[in-house]
Amino acid sequence: MAQQHRAQLTRHSILVAAAAEIDEVGYEAARLSAILRRCGITKGAFYFHFSGKHEVAHALVERYRENLDELSNRWYQRAQNPLATMVGLTCDAARRLEDDVLLRAGLFLACNHVGTDTDGWEFLFDDLVRRAADRGLLRPGLDPAAAARVCYAMVVGTNLLVGGDLQRLGVRLEEAWQVLLPGLMVGGAREAVAAG
């Protein structure tokens, strides 16, 4: 049991070291030797857990996706206005990215299509905007699919433009939703999101 626990700790140290290295230099430039140096683990111990850098990357992406699923489930269960869910979920995710290098590396890898073909957000925006449309919250004539694409593009662009400054990402996202959302909603829905 103690041995199993030690193995889990070693695996976690490798993930943290790989995430920190990827966060700093990117995936292509991240070298196995640098990752091992960061966590002080031998090559032999590394290969007991992973077949190579690629498998570590897949594990980071999987962890990121699980975390996003867990986070979005929690926000969905609050059963508030779907647009308020969208705001809360994205700003919460930005805060977590700021604090957690494992998530940052996972998102970076997902955006660069390592181990997955999606960062998981396109579906969420599409789903939440459609739910808002079903509840009659969108202004007349607005195409929900197009509105969802604009929300997604805004978040992707904002993330790119802050250039890794995750603290600024949270502030900029809140600001952007204040600009963007009132224009997507019918008048009566605005107060609901402000209150949500």
Added chain:
Amino acid sequence: MAQQHRAQLTRHSILVAAAAEIDEVGYEAARLSAILRRCGITKGAFYFHFSGKHEVAHALVERYRENLDELSNRWYQRAQNPLATMVGLTCDAARRLEDDVLLRAGLFLACNHVGTDTDGWEFLFDDLVRRAADRGLLRPGLDPAAAARVCYAMVVGTNLLVGGDLQRLGVRLEEAWQVLLPGLMVGGAREAVAAG
């Protein structure tokens, strides 16, 4: 004179070949040997015009910036609603990028901060949204600087998400402006942009 004309043609062939190579594989991976193979020019002839790949990249960025200046000047001179100028300018730029590999490479380099620290668009969005605010076109309470950042982020995100499919970029930008702009404007301004 004929010799000068031939030199200009050679210089242009090098720029086109470098742009095509950068467009295909990116700046870091673009090799001088591959560029020379594309345009069938000797190393000696190349070094008559440029000191290296870096100087070619700077020339491509400069050409891109000149082209953007010329294009934006033309749209500004139409003296229409500044928000209609923003829509027209971005969609026109997307069409030009689709047709012109030199511009595509120039924008790619500018976005990756080769030879410049800006792609030139941040200033344009900020200026045009402020002009709209000065004319009383924005909805009350909207911060022009924040609105300009959202427009910029939306365009950057849309460009990233079409993944080099420039034909789709034009379509997606038109769609995005239809979603985004009505929410930024006071009621009376909407028809003006639609008519612009």
